[in-house]
Amino acid sequence: MMDETRTARRDDAGDSEPPHSSADSPTPGVESASPWASIPEADAMPRGATVPRETSAASATSTPSGSSAASGPGEPDDPSAEPGNESDPTPAKSRTWMGITSFVTAILGFSIVAIVLGHLGWHAARHGRARHGAFAIAGTILGWLGLLLTAAAAWFYVQDPAPEQVDIQARQDIHAVGAEVATQAVETGAVPEVTMTDESYMVGAVDVPQELVTEHSISITGTATAEWCVELTYSGGEVGTYSYDAQAGVAEGSCN
Secondary structure (H helix, E strand, C coil): CHHHHHHHHHHHHHHHCCCCCCCCCCCCCCCCCCCCCCCCCHHHCCCCCCCCCCCCHHHHHCCCCCCCCCCCCCCCCCHHHCCCCCCCCCCHHHCHHHHHHHHHHHHHCCHHHHHHHHHHHHHHHHCCCCCCHHHHHHHHHHHHHHHHHHHHHHHHHHCCCCHHHHHHHHHHHHHHHHHHHHHHHHHHCCCCCEEECCCEEEECCEEEECCCCCCEEEEEEEEECCEEEEEEEECCCCCCEEEEECCCEEEECCCC
C-alpha cells in the first residue's frame, strides 16, 4: 500500500513539471539557431556601401512627359548639334562661298574684295562654319600681292620720269611735228599752222599725238616752204629745247 502511494506521488510530480523540448536544451558542440542570424552585422559590410532599394519596373522604364528615351551608344543626344544639321543656324555650307569667291576675285584683279572675303572665309572655316579654307587663304594672299603691285605701279606712274627719258620724249615729238609740217608744205605749197592741245599737237588739220608728259610749248617760224623752223621747249630734261629746221632737220637748241 505504501509503495502504491509513493508511486502515485511520483507520477503527480512528473505531471506538474513542464516537458523539456529538445530544441531548448543545448546540444554540446552545436550553436543554437537565432532568428537574427540572417542579418549581416554592421562591421561585416564594406564602408560606404548602401543597401539597394527595390525599384518598380514602371518607374525604371518611365520617362518625363515630352522627353524621349536615352540614345543608344554612339548616337548623339541632340541631333541639332551635328555639323551641317538643318536646325543649326549657321550650317557649314552657308559660308563656303566666301573662300571660293575670294580666290576667283583675286585672280580677276579685285584685290580688296578678295582680301575681305578671304579673311571672312578663313575665320568661318576655323570655327567650322565653312569648308575649303585653302581657297580663302590663297585668295587672301593673292589679294595682298595684287594690292601691293597696284600700289607700286601707281607710285611709279605719278613719279616724274628721268631727265634722259624726258629728252627722248621731246625728240620724238619734235620729229613727228616737223615731218608733218614738211609733208603739208610740199603738198599744199604753204607752211601750216602749229598749235597744241592737252594731249596732242595740231599741224593744220592733222592731229599729232604727243609723248611729253612734262610742261612744254611749241611754235613755228617762217612762211616760205623751204624756210621754216619748229621749236619745242620743255622742262624736266637735260637739253630743254629741240628744233626742226626745213633744211637741217632735228637739232638741239632753238631755231637760228
